[in-house]
Amino acid sequence: MAIPLAYPVRSLLVRKWTSVFTAGGVALVVTATVLLLTLVGGLQRMLASSGEPNNVVVLRKGSTNDGVSQVTRDAALALRTMPGVARRADGEPLASFELVNQPFMITRGGGREIVLIRGVEPVAFDVHRAAHLVQGRMFRPHVGEVVVGVGVRGRYVGASLGGEIEFGRRTWKVVGVFDSGGKAFDSEIWADVADVQDDTRRSNYSGVRLTLDPGTDFGTLKQRIEGDGRFTLEAKPETDYYREQADTTQTLYVLVVTLAVIMAIGAVFGALNTMYAAVASRTAEIGTLRALGFGRGAILRSFLGESLVLAGAGFLAGSALAALGVLAVNTLLSGVQFSMMTFSVATVLLHLTPGSLLAGFVIAGLIGLVGGLAPAWRAARLRVVDALHRA
Amino acid sequence: MSYTRLVWRNLFRHPLRTLFTTLSIALSIFLVCAVLTLPAAMERIIARVGSSVRISVHHEAGLTYWLPFSYVHKVRAIPGVAAVNHFSWFGGIYDEPKNQFPNFGLDPDHVLAVWPDYKIDPRELARFKRIRNACLVGGATMRKFGWQVGQEITLRGTIFPVNLTLLIVGTIPEGAGNPLVLWFNREYLEEAMESQGGLRGVGMIWVRADAPEHVEGIMHEVNELFRNSEAQVTAETEKSFFMGFFGSFRTFMRLIMAVGVLVVGAVVLIAANTSAMGIRERIPEIAILKSLGFGRRPILLALLAESGTVALVGGLVGAGTAWGLFSALSRAGKTGYSQLLGPLGQFQMSSTVFAEGVSVALVVGLIAGFVPAWNGARLGVVEALRRLF
Numbered sequence: 109m110a111i112p113l114a115y116p117v118r119s120l121l122v123r124k125w126t127s128v129f130t131a132g133g134v135a136l137v138v139t140a141t142v143l144l145l146t147l148v149g150g151l152q153r154m155l156a157s158s159g160e161p162n163n164v165v166v167l168r169k170g171s172t173n174d175g176v177s178q179v180t181r182d183a184a185l186a187l188r189t190m191p192g193v194a195r196r197a198d199g200e201p202l203a204s205f206e207l208v209n210q211p212f213m214i215t216r217g218g219g220r221e222i223v224l225i226r227g228v229e230p231v232a233f234d235v236h237r238a239a240h241l242v243q244g245r246m247f248r249p250h251v252g253e254v255v256v257g258v259g260v261r262g263r264y265v266g267a268s269l270g271g272e273i274e275f276g277r278r279t280w281k282v283v284g285v286f287d288s289g290g291k292a293f294d295s296e297i298w299a300d301v302a303d304v305q306d307d308t309r310r311s312n313y314s315g316v317r318l319t320l321d322p323g324t325d326f327g328t329l330k331q332r333i334e335g336d337g338r339f340t341l342e343a344k345p346e347t348d349y350y351r352e353q354a355d356t357t358q359t360l361y362v363l364v365v366t367l368a369v370i371m372a373i374g375a376v377f378g379a380l381n382t383m384y385a386a387v388a389s390r391t392a393e394i395g396t397l398r399a400l401g402f403g404r405g406a407i408l409r410s411f412l413g414e415s416l417v418l419a420g421a422g423f424l425a426g427s428a429l430a431a432l433g434v435l436a437v438n439t440l441l442s443g444v445q446f447s448m449m450t451f452s453v454a455t456v457l458l459h460l461t462p463g464s465l466l467a468g469f470v471i472a473g474l475i476g477l478v479g480g481l482a483p484a485w486r487a488a489r490l491r492v493v494d495a496l497h498r499a
Numbered sequence: 500m501s502y503t504r505l506v507w508r509n510l511f512r513h514p515l516r517t518l519f520t521t522l523s524i525a526l527s528i529f530l531v532c533a534v535l536t537l538p539a540a541m542e543r544i545i546a547r548v549g550s551s552v553r554i555s556v557h558h559e560a561g562l563t564y565w566l567p568f569s570y571v572h573k574v575r576a577i578p579g580v581a582a583v584n585h586f587s588w589f590g591g592i593y594d595e596p597k598n599q600f601p602n603f604g605l606d607p608d609h610v611l612a613v614w615p616d617y618k619i620d621p622r623e624l625a626r627f628k629r630i631r632n633a634c635l636v637g638g639a640t641m642r643k644f645g646w647q648v649g650q651e652i653t654l655r656g657t658i659f660p661v662n663l664t665l666l667i668v669g670t671i672p673e674g675a676g677n678p679l680v681l682w683f684n685r686e687y688l689e690e691a692m693e694s695q696g697g698l699r700g701v702g703m704i705w706v707r708a709d710a711p712e713h714v715e716g717i718m719h720e721v722n723e724l725f726r727n728s729e730a731q732v733t734a735e736t737e738k739s740f741f742m743g744f745f746g747s748f749r750t751f752m753r754l755i756m757a758v759g760v761l762v763v764g765a766v767v768l769i770a771a772n773t774s775a776m777g778i779r780e781r782i783p784e785i786a787i788l789k790s791l792g793f794g795r796r797p798i799l800l801a802l803l804a805e806s807g808t809v810a811l812v813g814g815l816v817g818a819g820t821a822w823g824l825f826s827a828l829s830r831a832g833k834t835g836y837s838q839l840l841g842p843l844g845q846f847q848m849s850s851t852v853f854a855e856g857v858s859v860a861l862v863v864g865l866i867a868g869f870v871p872a873w874n875g876a877r878l879g880v881v882e883a884l885r886r887l888f
Contacts, residue, residue, distance in 0.1 A: 129772035136765035140758045147754060168657060172596045176657040211561035220743055222561065276560045308563065370526055371762055377523035378769030381516050385776045437754070444751055 111397065111406050116414030119386065127418060130382040134422025134475050135429060137375045138468040141368040142430035145464035147444060148361050150456040158291040159347035160237060160319070162194075164326065166333060167315040169342040173353065174208040174314040175224075175452070183339040187316045190332060192324035196234055202319035204228055204235040207304045207312075210452045211275040213264045221445075223264070224296045224452035225254075225275065227304025233286075235317050239293050244269045244284030249300040255284035259294040259443070259455040273297075276307040292350070295454040317346065372471050379479025383415050387487040394487050395495025408488035415480025416473070423472035427465055434458045502797065506804045513777070517809060520773045524813025524860055525820070527766035532821035532856040534759040536848045538752050550616055551711045552581075555740040556704040556721055559731040562588075565700035566730050574704055577720050579713035582612030585701040587685050591654030591663060593644060600640050602654060603702075604685030607633075613707045617676030623648075623669025627684075634665040634683040638673035654681075661691040706734075763859060771867035774806040778875040785875050786883030795876040802872035803865060810864020811857070818856035822848050 120127040166187060171177035187193070188203040195201050207227035212220050226232075230246055233239055247253035256267055266273040271282045280299065288294050305311060320326060326345060333343045387394070394407060437444065443455040510517050556574060558564035568585075575583045587604040607628045610619070619635065627633045636646060646652065646667055653664045665683050685701075692698045706721070708714045718734040725732045735743075778785075788798060825848040 126772055126776060129768045129775075133765045133768040133772070136761045136768070140761040140765075143754070143761075144758060147751075170592055170596050170655050171657045172599065176590050176599075178658055178660065209561075210563050212559075276564070367530065367758070370530055371765070374523045374526035374530075374762075375765060375769070377519035377526075378765075378772065381519050381769070381773050381776070384516065385780075389780075433757075444754055446751060 111402055111410040113413065116410050117417060119390070119414060120418060123386070126382055126385070127421075130378055131418050131422040131425065133375050133378045134419050134472055135426035137368075137371045137475070138423050138426025138472050139429040139433065140371060141364070141471050142427060142460070142464050142468040143433050143458075144364040144367065145467055146430070146434050146458040146460050147456065148364055149459040149461045149464055150444070151360070151446065153459050154290060154292055154454070154456055155350045155353055157289070158293070158350040159345065160235075161345075161347060162320040162322070163235065163346035164318045164320055164329065164343050165315060165346050165349040166318060166341055166343045169334075169340040171315075171342070173349075174206065175210060177314050179313045179315050179341065180339070181312055183341060184313050184316050186336065186339070187318065187333065187341075190329070192321050192329040192332060194319040194321040196231070200231060200234075202231065202235050204232040204317040205301055205313045206232070206315055206317060207301050207308070207310065208314040209276070209304055209308050213273070213275050215264055216262070221264075222452045223260070223275065224454075225304060226293075226296050226298050227301035228298050229301055232298065232317075235319050236288065236293060238291055239286050239288040241284050242287045244282075247283055247298070247300055249302055252278055252280050252299075252303055253283045254280045254297050254299040255286050256282055256297050257294040258285060258287045260297055261285050263442070263455070267297075278307065290457065292454055295452075368467070368471055372475055375475045376479045379415060379418065379475055380482065382418070383411065383480050383483035384486070386414065387411065387483045390487075391490065391495050394490050395492055398490070398492040399496060404488040407490075408484045411484035411487045412477070412480045415484070416476040419472045419476025419479070422475070423469055426472065427468055430468070431460060434460050502801055502804070506801055506808065509777075509781075509801075509805055510808060516773060516777070520770055520809050521813040521816065523769050524766055524810055524863065525817035527762050527863075528814045528817030528856045528860045529821045530762050530817075531759050531859055532818050532848060532852050533825075534755055534762075535852045535855060536821070536825060537755065539849055539852055550707075550737055552708045552714060553613070553737040554706040554708065554714060554718055554721070554734055555737055556706060556732050556734045557702070557740075559733045562702065564730065565702055566704065566732065567700050570725065570730075570732070571701060571704055573724060574706060574721060577717055577724070579708055579710070579717050580706055581709040582609055582707045584609040584613040584705045585685070586703040586705065587688065587698070588658070588702045589654065589656065589663070589683075589688060590658040591656055593652060593654055598644070600643075600679055600681065602681040602683070604688045605682055607684050610635075610682070613705050614676060618672050619676070620669055626668040627682075630666060630668060631684060632663070632665050632687050633668040634681055635669050635671055636667055636681045637671045637676065637678040639678035640681060641667075641670055659688070659692060660695055661688075663688065663691060763863065767863050767867050770806065770810065770863055771871065774802075774809075774868045775871035777805075778802060778871045782875070782878065782883055785878055786880060789878070789880045790884065799872050799876035802875055803868050806868025806872070807861065807864045810860045810867070813864075814857040814860020817860065818853045821856065822853055 165174075166179065167174060167177040168179055184203075184205050188201045188205075193201050193203055205228070209225045209227065210222050211225060213223045215221055233241075233246075241255065242258065244255070247255055254273070256273075260267050262268055264273060267282060269282055269285055272279050273282060274280070275297075286293075286298065301313070318329075320329060326343075330343045333341050397407060398404075438457050443457045445453050446456050556566075556570075558566055565587075571583055571585050574580065584606050589602045589604055590599075591602050592598055593600075607624075610627070611621075611624060623635065627635055634652075640646075644652075648667050648669060650667050651664060652667065653662055655662050663683065665681075665687075671677065671680065671682075685698075689698045706717060708717050714736065718736075721732060721734040785798060829847050
């Protein structure tokens with residue numbers, strides 16, 4: 109015969125402060141775990157989504173990112189006319205010549221940050237299909253106009269539509285704002301590639317981004333690019349390029365899991381204390397229940413259930429707190445600034461995934477289970493005579 | 500029975516409970532120490548490499564903008580300047596693309612004068628000046644790639660369209676200098692670049708002032724000297740220069756700190772709960788003590804001493820474990836596991852962090868114990884005895 113669930117629940121309500129404190133401890137552990145996982149989730153989302161499936165990154169052989177790559181003008185022109193590169197409806201090849209620069213910019217708070225400037229031609233918006241203007245218009249060449257990503261808007265002095273920003277050797281006019289839907293580009297500023305060449309006194313490019321013609325497979329195009337004896341180039345799918353940049357998130361992931369496990373063990377001790385005390389103070393009740401005919405199994409399940417209800421309440425409160433935290437960081441701080449891929453700063457929005465909530469649930473569940481099992485076992489093993497005797 | 504004995508006995512009334520609370524505090528303090536070590540270690544690294552007399556001069560617009568070579572001579576002529584050297588970022592990679600590390604071309608003749616604190620072996624330095632393709636390598640990078648002095652290595656250029664074959668002639672000692680860099684003779688790069696259009700300018704200029712009190716003046720002078728010229732510069736102390744690199748980690752650090760606060764909050768709740776439980780069970784005893792004539796103060800102190808002791812022991816165990824772990828990691832990092840450990844091997848917990856961890860524990864114990872102890876001590880004798888019978 110099973111003990112009704114009302115018994116453990118009401119027992120928790122009787123010692124309400126003890127219950128609140130124990131559940132509070134579990135809740136804070138859940139909050140910390142979930143919050144850290146939303147950061148990892150945000151980073152992974154940004155990097156995993158940044159590559160277009162049929163785009164190709166061409167860099168100088170051996171370069172891991174466009175910040176440390178040089179591709180000559182001749183090589184870039186050869187890539188543009190290479191068979192296997194898709195074309196726009198008007199016949200323009202979908203080949204974006206890009207020059208990346210990483211100058212200092214002053215944030216509105218007065219700090220100095222390295223920002224990624226991508227010099228491009230208008231065709232860039234057809235190659236990076238996710239990026240589209242949400243405000244203003246496209247920049248005109250040779251007059252120092254730029255468009256800024258939504259993550260940049262408002263972060264630096266003058267970085268909003270119609271504003272003037274300073275980087276490099278001159279002042280630039282912000283004529284548009286673009287959104288790439290959470291991709292890494294959102295933290296960048298796009299300018300005319302000729303203007304960026306002029307500003308950096310460079311005549312070449314960092315790399316070329318191509319869109320693969322649907323009729324050609326990547327292997328063939330890669331062979332064609334890397335086999336050209338005139339240049340030393342390397343081609344890789346854009347998705348792979350960003351996945352390689354995401355390597356750092358693996359280390360972060362391990363770190364978060366370790367932290368969560370240590371915190372959870374600490375909370376298990378708290379739950380053990382609470383549950384042992386509960387068993388000790390209710391010895392007489394247990395004896396009575398047993399005398400009424402409830403079996404050892406029923407007692408065990410009831411006390412374990414009590415511990416799990418406690419942990420469950422902690423999980424709910426902790427998740428709610430974490431969700432509030434995510435909202436606060438994303439709106440008040442507009443995300444977490446991260447320095448990765450090269451040195452420039454990217455803004456990561458925390459991302460609350462079902463996976464991170466599930467992790468919080470598992471952590472809370474384990475705390476309830478491990479913290480409740482030994483005390484429940486002790487309760488179940490009490491001899492009826494002893495228990496009633498003590499009463 | 501003395502108070503100490505009373506507290507002691509009470510601690511062992513529920514040995515398992517005391518143990519659990521202590522361990523839970525120990526674990527949290529362990530985490531707090533680990534979390535605090537991160538930014539503290541970063542600051543210490545900066546403080547170590549950042550000499551008080553070295554100034555970094557770079558283009559105002561950023562590190563990707565180079566300065567005309569003539570600036571080196573102009574800066575050298577400023578009064579108060581003891582020595583000048585320059586960096587040209589080569590960005591070479593060794594073997595695999597992911598093996599990136601800082602490598603610079605500079606002037607071997609002015610290495611000792613600008614970095615006397617790096618404690619580079621004079622014989623190695625002499626060879627560095629004499630041999631055209633010689634290089635000096637930081638200790639950490641030597642270990643990372645398993646390099647030996649006397650070995651020839653090839654760095655593949657990424658920014659420059661040339662590869663450089665370099666002979667390692669010496670080590671930049673770890674603990675004294677920058678353990679990651681590789682330095683080679685800039686003229687060797689100039690030669691290699693001759694057929695490729697040459698090498699224009701330098702990436703950065705390093706200045707050593709003859710006295711710390713001249714640093715401000717020199718920085719001002721340098722900034723003024725190149726105002727309205729083809730490349731305006733920013734002169735800043737070495738420390739402020741390196742701080743700039745870590746600046747963007749600040750929000751990330753704040754998030755980690757927030758997690759630390761949550762952990763402390765969780766342990767306060769757990770510890771407060773335990774001490775409240777303990778005191779609630781002991782109400783009859785407290786009532787008897789009171790009826791025997793013990794005042795509020797001694798009872799409050801005895802109860803606080805109990806939770807304080809648990810917290811202190813927990814704090815010492817937690818901080819001590821963190822200390823032991825980080826020392827073991829940095830020892831392992833020095834003996835060949837550095838590749839595996841990465842930056843973990845570089846962190847060492849400072850005694851400040853240890854003290855902070857133990858103090859946090861003590862504060863947690865006192866806060867957690869105070870409200871229950873206060874309520875216990877304020878208990879009216881009559882009411883308490885009524886609960887007893």
